[in-house]
Amino acid sequence: MYENEAVRTVSGPGDHEGRGGHDGYRPPIAEMHRIARDRLSEQDQRYTSARRTIVETLAGIDSPVTLPELLERSPGLAQSSAYRNLALMEQAGVVRRLVHSADHAHYELAEDLTEHHHHLICLSCGSIRDITLAADFERSLDSACGELTAAEGFDLAHHALDLYGYCAACGR
Amino acid sequence: MYENEAVRTVSGPGDHEGRGGHDGYRPPIAEMHRIARDRLSEQDQRYTSARRTIVETLAGIDSPVTLPELLERSPGLAQSSAYRNLALMEQAGVVRRLVHSADHAHYELAEDLTEHHHHLICLSCGSIRDITLAADFERSLDSACGELTAAEGFDLAHHALDLYGYCAACGR
């Protein structure tokens, strides 16, 4: 259907944008497309061009984006298709939707297409940036959460650590 | 700013409701009202009966509530007044609003009227419950966040740790 496997092996550990944020590795884009296609096909969904466009756009940015931002960067993508496909891909485990305020939600690729991370959320402009914890601290966080929830009869799926404050651009 | 140090001993470990959740202490309700009034008056806002009702209701529950739930438990409170006063009290630092899904937001008393805590969020029914981390772990979490954000030029205000999974009622 589309054979870009061979093509973009280029984008290694370095960032697409260089705007900082991720310290870790992202799989090459071709790998992301492959995973996305697989997850969708598990749910008997096709990997259409609109869906590929969305994955492409999300992969090209290292921060979660709002729908208007997504549309801006995805020429030819209709709003309703974006919403529909984002919902569908969220259910398929390709996309994650973040809701932190009453206005626009933010969308990013699912963690296992990128890497487990947390978020810096600016109280002034609402922008969100990814951040990664030291692996050992992440481990102890994880086990602390596990113990705590087990004791409460809560079946823990995952955690999210959000850091609120003022981004460099907003000063303080 | 306000000297509740001495008071705090009153409402022992026992809860107002007994519905579990909080392990820590909550100031007595009168103290909460006093703090709420002070914070509002700092912003030249009155502590009206609608506002007192809201604080009263939030103090009587140990989990964040949605607006419909708040209205149910607050006889005579109009929807628009609730929204208006919640927004106003949020700005005054009396109330915190939690947005975790596209439907209803959740509201709770600000942390310094209760206690620093985190949230168990059910992926099935959307309910939210409070949970408290061990003090020493909380401290190391705090310092880890501080170091990380400082390095990023981010001015950290506070953190939120959300644990997603399935609550006891929803089984799994």
Added chain:
DNA sequence: ATGAGTGCAAAGGCTTTGCATTAGG
């Protein structure tokens, strides 16, 4: 050909706002 996917426009649903009325100082 046949069903999924798309795009436009309209509808939904939570939240906010306008405006007349009421309460508080």
Added chain:
DNA sequence: CCTAATGCAAAGCCTTTGCACTCAT
């Protein structure tokens, strides 16, 4: 009395949905 607060209803805004068209299989 005069300003702030309230309540009802209408408007806003993000998101979802209906429906006809297109595209891929």
